[in-house]
Amino acid sequence: MNIGSTHAIGGKVETETLSVVGVQVAPISAQTIDDVDKNVDQLIDYMNKAACGFPGFDLFVSAECALQGFHPTLWGKVLIDIDGPQIRRLQDKCKELQVWGVFNPLIKPREGGSLQNTAIIINDQGELVHKYVKMNPWIPGEPSHPGWECPVTKGPKGSRLATIICADGDYPEIWREAAFNGANIIIRLSHYMSPWDAAWEITNKAMAYCNQCYVVGVNSVGIDEAYSYIGMSMVLNPDGTVIVQAPKGIPWIIKADVYPGLIDQIRRKCVTSNFMFSFKHRGAACPDFGGIGDTKCRYEAYKDWAKEARLP
């Protein structure tokens, strides 16, 4: 992995090792809560496999829709409560195995309103410590309520975890938001389908590089009423290179060790290619700006959020 910049980086790096397991499975495209319960059985089984095959692992990551699938017409019948029995089973399992877990329930909000496509993180005590609602639903097919923030949560072994969901990853903004908010690992839970096989790979690699974060991308497999899900789950270095990648289209378990402290060192000590600094300090080496650079937002796309893109 090529970390660092043109300038040498001095000093020692202190980091713990975070062992991550990602599972790509084919969920039942749930039509009843019984189907959802069977999907939870499958996830729990894979958590047991992870403990058997990779003893002592820290973080278990599953795909988008691993609990419920996404039936094109019956998805509304299988929404669950954030504090319902399915989530409690996953909480109990995380506590039993002493591992952190990342899951994607499609939630029926208590306060009413449309479904929330949600990523949750459960810690090794079985506590729900992170909730993210997908900010960029896959419109027009996905009618979920768009999320409003990209939180970053302290995870195990020095990690700071952000979650994004599937189509989120097609938008550079959400990746930048996660890194800007302090993430050193961005977890992308996906239910990404053919024919966007190349896009899955390209976006994960490019956004890991552009935001200098580890990326854990876990994707579904299987074929439902509409699509074939491509798998190709992957863990990437902060320079966009692949640490491990699952094959296309079949259930698989990937495992990688990552070093969150390295990202922190990049942020503090890199001189060139320190994107978290340079994107807000354009031209900082130019004498005209006193060493700070142009700190105004000059992008038409972002200056006025109400403004629409120019069409040809």
Add this chain to the structure above:
Amino acid sequence: MVKEYMIATHFITRALADIDYPISKVRLIDAVGSREVKVDWNEVKTMRQLIEPIKIEKFDTAASLFNALGASL
């Protein structure tokens, strides 16, 4: 058919996560002996019960300890 998973090593690994090597058997038991681990879904033992039967007195690396544990289980 009931699925069987070997999960003892997962819990033992987590119980030993803060141990540095090399370490003697005596110091190891001092440090972690009272920690309880699942050796099966419904069976718990202390680390002392697992380490004491090992006939090696010093572990230079994690690998040497885990191999010794495996051999004595």
